[in-house]
Amino acid sequence: MSDSQKRICTFFCESNVQIGTTTKTVDMTFGSGRWTAAIGTMTEGTEIKVKVLYGTGVDTIESNEHTLTYKIPVLDMTFETSMERNTSGNVVMKIATPIKSEDKTFTVQSLKVKVFIDGEESEKTATAVTGGYTVDLGPLSSMSEVYYQLKLVEGSKLYMSEWKMDVYKDAPYIDYRFGLIAEYFKNKELSDIKMTRIDPNIDYNYGSGTPSEDIGDDTFSIRWKGLLQPKYSEEYTFYLTVDDGARLYIDDKLIIDSWTNKTAAGTVTGKAVLKAGQMHKICVEYFENTGNASVKLEWSSAKQTRQVVPKGRVFAKESDDYKNAMLFARYNYEIGDAITPLIIPNIEISNIGPEKVDLTNITLRYWFTNESGRPQSAELYYASCGSPNVIAKFVKVDENNANSEQYLEISFKSGVGFIEPDGIINLKLGLHCNNWANYHQGDDYTFDEAAQMMITNSKMTIYSKEKLIWGTEPEILDNTGIPEVAPDMKVQYATETTALTSNQIAPALKLVNIDEKGVDLSKVKIRYYFTNESGRTQSATLYYADCGAANVNTSIVNTTGNNSYYELSFKESAGILAPSTSLVINSVVTSQDYGTYNQADDYSFIATGNGNYVDNGKITCYYKDQLIWGQEP
Known part of the structure; x- marks a missing residue:
């Protein structure tokens, strides 16, 4: 039949539609060169059986039955996201508009986000805000992996983005001796020291009492000193609430000077511009004359609500490992069998800190057990820093214990260079016994059966100058002096x-x-x-x-x-x-x-x-x- 004959003869078209156990006839309309029908609402994955009837009013022709499955279109969308912890402690994702796909810009009527976090999937409704949408992800810990997929409505159509992944991380901080060095003196002049300790923060109300029996209830003084690391780059206001006097120095500059007697606790303030992630010197000096004694140090900024400067933002001293403490490890496997003659880990070492890290100071350990005890080989298939720059060696934890944990230690040669901030070193290795005896990989300490795709693995450990800075080592019993039990x-x-x-x-x-x-x-x-x-x-x-x-x-x-x-x-x-x-x-x-x-x-x-x-x-x-x-x- 020619196109002109079709236009003359065909004047109606309808379809019989079965959705689940429900069957109905739906009229179809012609437009833009095609016939369309509205068949109602349904969820993704719904199976639809369709027969189309068309004719001239004299003859009616019925098509074969077609089975279709309803799927929401999944598009490669581009959009910007960011994550930040709010004052309630929850992590909030912001999705900035516009949201695009190739040459199309979406006009979003509503937005939902499917998220997959810590093995659980959920769907959250996004809230419209200036410049985009926000989604509350809950109280995530730093370094949580967040997989997400947008589900947006434009007009009468529903679209979904491809799955994406981001890692939420708090502003960098050092896991090194949280707190400040506190020196306690027996007089008001910051002399005649009686006690030194680490205090987690400065928030003390001694009342009419004393910090220590060695000091006395009155006429004592305290000096706190160390380092302060802010979360944001902006101007901060510091608050000292004291009874009696106190002084605050930031980077050796006097910010608050209230070295006077008081009849009751009062608050004095000072300001300083700080840089996120940078270590700033801090020193607080305090004295108590007579009566009640108290001292509290708080801070606030445009993004930071007023709070006591917390443990985790103050440090007793800066260690040589400060910059390196910003590394963490992720991995996946290529062979996931519980028993295998070949272990192939793909490893990422990431620098989430503000400073570059010298790789020659860094070692990584992949923990496992060589059940056969046979000699082994480690083959380096790939290293983004260059395979000749990587050293891999096997180390047995306890030479006297046949069943001891072992680890493959990865280190880097002199001159290999640095991991820049937000940089990643990728490694791919193969471990095998020289006679290809099996490993029982399923019970190895570092192995994670969930690592079909790249995941954070705290059972791989990273060291800077032999100091542990990432991960948790396996518990290894000290058998020194304990007679070995003979085997059966x-x-x-x-x-x-x-x-x-x-x-x-x-x-x-x-x-x-x-x-x-x-x-x-x-x-x-x-x-x-x-x-x-x-x-x-x-x-x-x-x-x-x-x-x-x-x-x-x-x-x-x-x-x-x-x-x-x-x-x-x-x-x-x-x-x-x-x-x-x-x-x-x-x-x-x-x-x-x-x-x-x-x-x-x-x-x-x-x-x-x-x-x-x-x-x-x-x-x-x-x-x-x-x-x-x-x-x-």
């Missing part, structure tokens, strides 16, 4: 030579770890007891071991008469025998002239065929030379 093990036995007389002894030994912990094989010995009737020189040939024949030592020791034992021990490279596992060792003992052994009277011999392993208590096993299995002859 046993030896099973079979033999390739069951004949009572033979020119060889061929024990097939299975060492079984029935303990809950891995066992360092280098501390284990096994002894098989027999008689060398010929008295000739003997030798042992080891032709198979699950841990590698090259990792096993053999020796034959003569005791009394013709009695001997065949001893097996292990090199450090044999590794760790994991809990509830075993290893098999096959070998033969022969005399120099291949003389005959009478196995019938050998202490450890049992005539059980190869592969039919049985417990053998006449084969002894030792851990650090302590007998842990069997009975010696």
Whole structure:
């Protein structure tokens, strides 16, 4: 049918629509070159079944049924956001307008925001304010990751943005000795010091009492000194409410001078311009004459409501680690299997501080356990600062404990440079045993199964000049002076030579770890007891071991008469025998002239065929030379 015939013939169009279990007929209207129908309101994901009927009034044609799923259009929107903590302690996100998508600018009638924080998803209604919208995210902690998606209405249409992520962080502050150095003097002249301590802030009402029995109730003085770090860059007003006198210095400049007696507490003020994140010197001097005694230091600014200058904004001293204390770590994994021969962490080291950080002072530790104990390799797949500038080494926390935590330590070579403020160092590494033995990654300290995408991980630790500045180390027991508990093990036995007389002894030994912990094989010995009737020189040939024949030592020791034992021990490279596992060792003992052994009277011999392993208590096993299995002859 031609287009002109369509225009003549088709004069109506309607659709049968089924939404859920409800079916209805909806008239369609023609405009802008297409037919449209309003079918009502529904939620995203609703399934719709549609049949279209059209005709000339004589003939009616029905289309096949089509099943559609209603989806809100998701667009790549551009907009600016910021987050700030309000006076109630909640974090508020501001979404600035305009909100755009390619060449379109939205005229927003209403706005909702879907947020995903700490594993929980919720939808919040945004409040219109000058310049955009705000959303109250609640009392988030600093360094919280906020995933969010806009859901806006323009006219009769609903649109959604793609998911975005921001990290909320409080204005930088130093986690270093919160508080001020407080010097307490026995007189009003700030001399004859009696006590020094760290005070978290300055807010004391002694009444008619005293800070210390060493000072007395009257005629004493106090000096608080240290550093002050503001949250905002602006002019601050300081308030000293005192009874009797006080002085305030900021950056060695006298801001408040009220060094006089008072009959009651009064407030004096002074102003100073401060810079966010910068450390400013602060000194408060106070004296009490007679009567009641009190002193309180507050501050306020355009953005800061009046409050006592809090712990967390004052510091006893500035450490060399100040700038570095602004680093934190995030990570995700490429292999999330609980058991895997290869661990691949992607690591971010971020600088959220106001100053650049020298990487040569920084180390990072990824904590894990090498259950097999085998030698390992760390391969650096990528480093944004340049792979040749990165050093990776394995460190075992307790060399005497086979099951000790280990960590991969990452450090940086001299001259690598700095992380600038808001800068990130990206690293990608691969950890594996040289024989590709499995790691039990699922119970590793640093591993987080939720890290399918990049997340903050406080179980990776960062150090500046060997001082911990980010994260929490695992609890590591100090076993100094505590005797090591021997592991629970046993030896099973079979033999390739069951004949009572033979020119060889061929024990097939299975060492079984029935303990809950891995066992360092280098501390284990096994002894098989027999008689060398010929008295000739003997030798042992080891032709198979699950841990590698090259990792096993053999020796034959003569005791009394013709009695001997065949001893097996292990090199450090044999590794760790994991809990509830075993290893098999096959070998033969022969005399120099291949003389005959009478196995019938050998202490450890049992005539059980190869592969039919049985417990053998006449084969002894030792851990650090302590007998842990069997009975010696």
